[in-house]
Amino acid sequence: MSNSVFPKNFLWGGATAANQFEGAWNVDGKGPSTSDMLSGGTHTVPRRITRTIEDGVHYPSHEAIDFYHRYKEDIKLFAEMGFKTFRLSINWTRIFPTGMEQEPNEAGLKFYDDVFDELKKYNIEPLVTISHYEMPFGLTQEYNGWAGREVIEHFMRYAETLFTRYKDKVKYWLTFNEINCGTVPFGGYLALGILNEGTQDFLHQVDDPQLRFQALHHQFVASAKAVALGHEINPDFKIGCMIAYMTAYPYTCNPDDILLAQDHMNMRNNFCGDIHVRGEYPYYAKRYFAENNIKLDIKEGDLEVIKQGTVDYYTFSYYMSNCVSADPTLDNTSGNINGGVKNPYLEASDWGWQIDPKGLRYSLNEIYGRYQIPLMVVENGLGAFDKVEDDGSINDSYRIDYLKSHIEQMGEALKDGVELWGYTPWGCIDLVSASTGEMEKRYGFIYVDKDNKGQGTLDRKRKASFFWYQKVIESQGEQL
Template structure:
């Protein structure tokens, strides 16, 4: 039987825009996250035309990690973290995105942050683009629908690869690049690719074009990174929510297969360096004349990733609706799975699904895997004595770690590490709330922005500390 690596990268995961705050500090520019207002479980976050007065923009302050990171990294070290996944805010380095020269103050911040991690022997794991592209690239270039953005991204990537080549070994290019497979979601298109669909536009076609440019940019970035430091390990990052057939009816099984293809073809390009045949045929049938050059295809083949980073929170189900053609539309084709329970936010909790997707990735790509997001968003309550009891979070994580270990020990999956999402409470990307908490560390901040920002340890802090200390052996 296999076992977890001796150097297994236990840790936690965040994104710059969800916790740093300091949205205008030291020359930082406006990102797409800075124009997103607060929402809740029943209301989608708004996207405003620039930063407008009278709106609540929760990412502007985040949890003030920008000024408090030494305190937070020390707490991560106390938990025993071996790794810390974060992102580099593109707008701290290139405030508008299209400058020739970087902003030194932004570069220095990440120097200091990574030095603080390394002081405690915590390996930084860095995402280049995590829902925070410069807003200027949206207004002036149309986001990733414009081929020019490839070069702007590569200038950013090369700058940080060179600057941190001796501090950061593990990288990922685009966070959850496949969210935009749901092209009906303005939120997904905007956060992934800075896309704002105009009346009369075919959102699906625009998404395919933008995703192509991102995949070319990723492949080129992999090649540039390897030239700068051959020891870099550069991965992709896929939002993995398996889609099961609701029944064993053959038509349901076929529908689920197309659903999986539709959500995860991005990984085919990242890992195999080419587009899958079904997608090429589909685009041909749709008469989508995309800007895909022969040189692009060579770059995709030459810039495949070293590992698969992925998030896993839940699973979905789908069923055949008797349509004439086989097509999966995420906005309309998902159905509840009667065999799993849902969280307060409607997320279907499925620990066994984690083992399933680890095997699925392994069978398809034969690459090392890295679980870079997994966690349970819930409303936490602070007791009169200041304690925060979160057994529901411990139960969720324990159940998933059990299945994760089975995938390694019984199924032979090569797993690099496990970094639960939101290891410290932060602003939810999906809703903009603080009350949807994931952390081992509680942050005193409310949805309306009030609070002291004081940090305190939840019960799960001590539980995860024990898990790490025993390399996953003690899950009690």
């Protein structure tokens, strides 16, 4: 134990999102969120975005895995693994059903009180994402999501409600999940709640870059305001950002590939991080905006707000890396948020996501070298098909191999001098996939009996990785 490279207070845990595992989508006063309007899909059939709830259509978030009614059972399992922290998000529409109410829904607030009390019972520190891909659909209908500046005010009412209610129960907060998802067309609806005329499905949205980056600006202002307000309400709060880190390597040493990779890393990863951490729009954004005909409407005082509301720590998701090339004839591969050129040195998951543990060490060093503030890896994991054996066991050795190799590289980054606070692998219990709506793309240490069509008992089963991760935490990362 004394030889562990991981600090004694390292926050081992797991991560989830309300819209992907809570269910109870219209229970106890909850209103419809953007995710509640997404039909089921697969990695070949895109999810549809419906303007109304249609009869006979499967909406995966409506029941999800029903954490809402099973939270005590699930938290007990997390405690059995030894979790020090649990990353979860609040369902905005549990608190403000349309997003526009003046007074919060008490039943929704009480649910999270109960969840936080249950976590405290096992000494598990909550790590709370305020907005994780579930903005009220009412705000999409009224303002076209974050494209409307009015949403800042509604978000601030929501954030203030959370900070005030849970000021003695939650210390670690994140403002927006994977905020940089808004830099790509795919994130228009997912991250920003934008639903342009003509959009039918999740993967083929009618895109307006001007609208998207204006909406992102509104989120930056809202995030900075929330950070300042949170610190005012409780100076002990630690409030961070969350970035989908899309690591990109140049495919060759051709200078065109090098410059493309640099541009990708800047606009996909660094753009949002620079604004959150450094408190200002970066120099390279000016050329991007000019070349894409983006003219932001920045109101007086916005830039001062952003400057004053910088984050305390930086968190990110890391699943894979991709290559970038100027050669249009090369084969592409899929990935989280966006794919890239296939790397001949890497293997890939069942979904074509390339597996690159050393890319995590590289990314940790890149981020820490840029910002010099504490980091957390708050999503990482392997989505795979899991088979339940005749004796009920689930031998997910492929998941153990994936996580083991990534934890080893986090250890290397710690030796490199990176300040790393914690690690919360994604989907610590099987949940609905955000991009496809599938259940059978599983990430969890805990198996949930449910299929892509929404059928199943919802019974929970411990996988082999459950007992492996239990030992990892117990040994402080020594026994891998």
